Amino acid sequence: MQSKHFFLAGLAFCITACAPKATTNLSKSGAEDFFQYKPDRAPLISVHRGGGDLKGYPENCIESFAYVAQQIGPSAHPAIIECDIDLTKDSVMVMMHDATLDRTTNGTGKLIDKTYAELAQYRLEDNMGTVTPYKIPTLEQVLRWGKNKVRFTLDVKRNVSFAKVVDMIHKTGASDYACVITYNAQDAAKLHQLDPNLMLSVTIRNQAEYDRLREVGVPDNRMVAFVGVKEPDAELYSFLHQKGIATILGTLGNLDKQAAAKGNQVYNTYVQHGADIMSTDRPLEMARVLYPAGK
Secondary structure, three states, X not given: OHHHHHHHHHHHHHHHHHOOOEOOOOOOOOHHHHHEOOOOEOOEEEEHHHOOOEOOEOOOOHHHHHHHHHHHOOOOOOOEEEEEEEEOOOOOXXXXXXXXXXXXXXXXXXXXHOOHHHHOOXXXXXXXXXXXXXXOOEXXXXXXXXXXXXXXXXXXXXXXXXXXXXXXXXXXXXXXXXXXXXXXXXXXXXXXXXXXXXXXXXXXXOHXXXXXXXXXXXXXXXXXXXXXXXXXXXXXXXXHHHOOEOEEEEOOOHHHHHHHHHOOOHHHHHHHHOOOEEEEOOHHHHHHHHOOOOO
16 A cells, blocks of 8 residues: 555656746735745745855845846746844844844944944945945845845844734735744744734644644645755655645755755755755855756
8 A cells, every 4th residue: 555655656746747847927926826835836946045155245135135036037936035134222123144243244243232323334244254335234125125026035033023024024015025934833823823814934844843833823825844954754745745835945054065066956856856945055056957048
């Protein structure tokens, strides 16, 4: 019986893998439609921290988002920008991964000790330490810029309340193109209560983590499943796809390193195994493999 099950699963996979991959119309696709699983859709690229490994383009920066989105292909294969939200002393939500300014800007000290006006004097640095002309953007600026250009997955740092982020999503009209990242079922439940229509990136590495999300009231059609930074069992991909839940594989870290060492075609293998979205520090290399010229 088990052999029959795996044969049928393999047959279904072959049919899906061989079918033409559809593209996405960014201006007509709402967040639920965009982030849900579609067996005939081309894989999508999530740009970790918005592309900070690119020379001259800092992480969490609108200019970097624009550059990498254009390189990937803004219409046929829209980029997903994963970016980080933190808070200034005067409660302005800005894009920053670290609690301090030292690594990513030419300033020093804790972000929470600076007002937004004080941040204006600083410039962002790329990951090689080169100072750029670019400033630290606010969440509002980022969300208003992104309409009809990209999709966002928003990583909310601990200083920032979910309610404040949801209010800004509503204020900017970004509900159709923003998804909020959560790391546990309790946070996912809080966000779902704040806005039942909001799409959530949730961690599902096994059946128990899925069951817990359902127990706290998060429905399948609001989930995008982050399956971890190593490939999960094929059964997990199959289980989630049967429920219409798209999967995000974190290639950032070891899997990106494997692709760099063994050849970027490895990314296609991850897709064949069941990854719908891949979160990467190598978006341009990934795009060249996933989206060959003219396809």
